[in-house]
Amino acid sequence: MSVIQRTTTGFTTKVIRDTDAFAALREEWIVLFGRCARATPFQSHAWLLSWWQVYGRPGALRVVTVRRDGQLVGAAPLYRTRRGGCAVLVPIGGALSDFADLLLDDACAPEAAEAMTTALLALRDWQVIDLHETRPRAMAGGVFATSWRGGARGIAASVCLELPSSPMDALVKELPAHTRKTVKRRVNQIAKLGVDVRPAPADESTRAVADLLRLHEAQWQGRGVNPEHLRPEFARHLSGALEGMVRAGEAAVLEYRIDGRHVVSNLVLIGPDLVGGYLFGALPELREKLDVTTLLIGSTLPFAHERGRPVMSMLRGAEPHKYRWRPAESQNLRLLFSRPRSPRAAVYVALVATKRRAVLYAKAKAPWVRQARDRVRALLSRRAKPSVPTQPGPPAEEKAP
Known part of the structure; x- marks a missing residue:
């Protein structure tokens, strides 16, 4: 079911939970994508829809759209999952996408971000929005973060060259x-x-x-x-x-x-x-x-x-x-937006930060950890059976904080 909300500023928002409705946004999404100078290919409709059709789970879709006078001016391509006992909204595209972000029309980004924030907070089934890899110029870390009415934290993620x-x-x-x-x-x-x-x-x-x-x-x-x-x-x-x-x-x-x-x-x-x-x-x-x-x-x-x-x-x-x-x-950031006054969100964010510190320590002080990981990965690749279908669902990287 999709719920439409109308704001006092003339913007309307909608939460899309149905794959067909998401697919129907194609032409409008392409126009919006062209009006977002900071967008990356991983926010294109074709990339997102294809990923969802292959890896998505029924009932998890949470695409928030923002319109002004009927025109699509904002989109948050997210889905709901559970990690460590916490309900989390994460980007469609998952670990296969090198960059995560939200789409906000450059012509009205601050107002669209405010409307998007209101729509997301009106959703009651999550505690944290976890955007795993955002660029330094991402909308999520700029105008959206400014509009957010809850906890916000950035943690160093991948380096891109x-x-x-x-x-x-x-x-x-x-x-x-x-x-x-x-x-x-x-x-x-x-x-x-x-x-x-x-x-x-x-x-x-x-x-x-x-x-x-x-x-x-x-x-x-x-x-x-x-x-x-x-x-x-x-x-x-x-x-x-x-x-x-x-x-x-x-x-x-x-x-x-x-x-x-x-x-x-x-x-x-x-x-x-x-x-x-x-x-x-x-x-x-x-x-x-x-x-x-x-x-x-x-x-x-x-x-x-x-x-x-x-x-x-x-x-x-x-x-x-x-x-x-x-x-x-270019240093990517993992951006975490918490629902106000959510103890579970606070615990989740703390766990993410602790895990990141442990990873950085292992890279600097214990390189054997990475070597062991590479050996395991090589073993898994030899065991992989590309011709045998596996159960649909997000890749394993999406299942842990």
Whole structure:
């Protein structure tokens, strides 16, 4: 059931709990997305709806919409779950999304945020809103946080590395001399091989996803791959999302061929101010011929530049090999908004903060913990059975504080 509320400022709000009603918002959502300069591809309707159709649970949907004079000017794509005995609203897209946020029309963001806050507080079945990864410029941490009438806390989350978009030669010129020499040699190797790079057409998205995941699995064979990437649900989610995203200019699957042979696929997501490298796959033997990272940077960076996006994001993860490109660090925040006077919310937030401190301590003082995790992940990836369906539901990362 959806409940419509009318505010004194002329805004109306509605809580959508039905998948069909969420799907019906598509055209309006696309317009709103285009009016939110800070939105990311992970707030696109195609991405969110596909994730919900694959991983969502009946009765959990809580999409809050805000309208002014009938026009959609705000949307909070959330669903309800329980963590540690606490009822929590979390972003649709879950751990598969590198950025979480709310959509608020730039033309009336403060007023829309006030209406959204009122609608969320009127919902009585939650204690905490937990937005796991928000960018520094996110609406959730700006105008929405200002309007919030309860507890609010930000906790450091993932680091993302970013490069200013430019032609590849401009980036190479800015590198230190010893790195520049190595990169130039690798760029020349790629040029001599005559790598052909083309985006897959939107109507071939299902085929493109299958090829991408086949190459991704081959690339990580016997190593610590994310088990979720080998599951059929993940393939269904990407296939369901990408056709609409490619048509809307929100994504592209770049395919790389040498002498007609498909050797690499690279999924890039496109937002108003960035292009992000989300997932790639490469034939393992290709590494004997060229440097795959240089190939990806050398195509994704100009791809962003040609489309007028100021940033190429490497998305989550600060792996050492990424730093040779001299990227800037961007610190994501986990934002927690608590219902006023909620003891359970206070306990939940404290647990999240404690867990984060423990993770940071382990990274700094006990690296063997991460090594053990990687060994477990490698074992799980070898045991994964991509052809065997699993029960629908959010990935395991979504089930704990």
